[in-house]
Amino acid sequence: MGVNTCILLVVGIIGAIFTFFVNEKLGQGPVRSSAGLSLLVASFFLLFPHSLDAYLVKNIPPVFIGSSFIGMVSTRLLSSYLKIGLAGIIFASIYLNTSLFFNGYGGALGTTASISLLVVLSLPVLNLRGNLTNGFSQLTKVIYNSRNRINKTDAD
Amino acid sequence: MNWRKIIRMVSVFLILIIQVLFLFMIFKEHQHFNFISIAVVILLILLLITHVKAPLHHDDHLFEHVLVAIWIPVAATCAYYINNGLHLGAVFAAGLVGTIGSFSPSINKQSTYLKQLPAAIYCGAFIGMSSLRVANGFLFVLAAGFFAGIGLVLSKSLFHGMGGKLGIIAFTGVVIATFFIFIITKYGR
Numbered sequence: 001m002g003v004n005t006c007i008l009l010v011v012g013i014i015g016a017i018f019t020f021f022v023n024e025k026l027g028q029g030p031v032r033s034s035a036g037l038s039l040l041v042a043s044f045f046l047l048f049p050h051s052l053d054a055y056l057v058k059n060i061p062p063v064f065i066g067s068s069f070i071g072m073v074s075t076r077l078l079s080s081y082l083k084i085g086l087a088g089i090i091f092a093s094i095y096l097n098t099s100l101f102f103n104g105y106g107g108a109l110g111t112t113a114s115i116s117l118l119v120v121l122s123l124p125v126l127n128l129r130g131n132l133t134n135g136f137s138q139l140t141k142v143i144y145n146s147r148n149r150i151n152k153t154d155a156d
Numbered sequence: 157m158n159w160r161k162i163i164r165m166v167s168v169f170l171i172l173i174i175q176v177l178f179l180f181m182i183f184k185e186h187q188h189f190n191f192i193s194i195a196v197v198i199l200l201i202l203l204l205i206t207h208v209k210a211p212l213h214h215d216d217h218l219f220e221h222v223l224v225a226i227w228i229p230v231a232a233t234c235a236y237y238i239n240n241g242l243h244l245g246a247v248f249a250a251g252l253v254g255t256i257g258s259f260s261p262s263i264n265k266q267s268t269y270l271k272q273l274p275a276a277i278y279c280g281a282f283i284g285m286s287s288l289r290v291a292n293g294f295l296f297v298l299a300a301g302f303f304a305g306i307g308l309v310l311s312k313s314l315f316h317g318m319g320g321k322l323g324i325i326a327f328t329g330v331v332i333a334t335f336f337i338f339i340i341t342k343y344g345r
Binding site for chain 2: 028029030031032034035036038039040041042043046061062064065069070071072073074076077087090093094097098099100101102103104105106107108109110111112113114115116117118119121122123
């Protein structure tokens, strides 16, 4: 994995988490958080097009705005920074391997973001109430209980 | 089953189809990369699990007001002009239109109508992010805006609070408009 790929993955995490922070903690609302932050990033690269490698200048703004859509999620569905960061990584990974067929379609980034978010929502370990540690403990309980049940049936 | 439920089911199914199609195209173009193909299949399975299991939708069947959706084509045209007319870039265009739109509730804080505009404006801005290869004129943008507007009206109770909802509505609008233009140019003459 190249340095540029790693940077884009980090941008994916930052975009999602930072938007969520501005949205929920600073109370700016989902649209202003996503659009405002993306406008800042896009303006920076518009004013300083040679500040970074040409590949990064071209790809950081779309990765940022796309991952910022993940941060627009309401706390009712997702409230953990860990899960939002993970969705950001999944988003950046799909973006890096996205199909040429849908290249240039408006809303493609949003579709990628929605897929990443729904994928994270499906992960059972992360979805059991609370944080990751709690999720693991719940999973261990489930496995432990099912083993006990199997042992009991064997004994019977 | 009443017609509201039918519309709801069709809308959810259409969004699912669009997501599956999106992943399928990645799968098709990366068939020779085993790792990517496997990853896409896993993503697809997890996506389907969420669609079946997660509480993504409201129980009631509400529709967005048409006067809210009317802002989608307006925002789409503005963003398209900034993106492809002024050549300032897709992200800058969407960011600028979305940021300006997000301040619309500040005009009158009592108005419930103005509170609903930022989402519609931002959704329209995504259509304006389309490149010239896909959107070759303002007519296409207006058509995509019209279809996305229908999508926004129908999906008020669906995928509530899900990040990327506006994007997928915009994408659906663009895909349907492209499909119609393809049909018209192929069979219309």
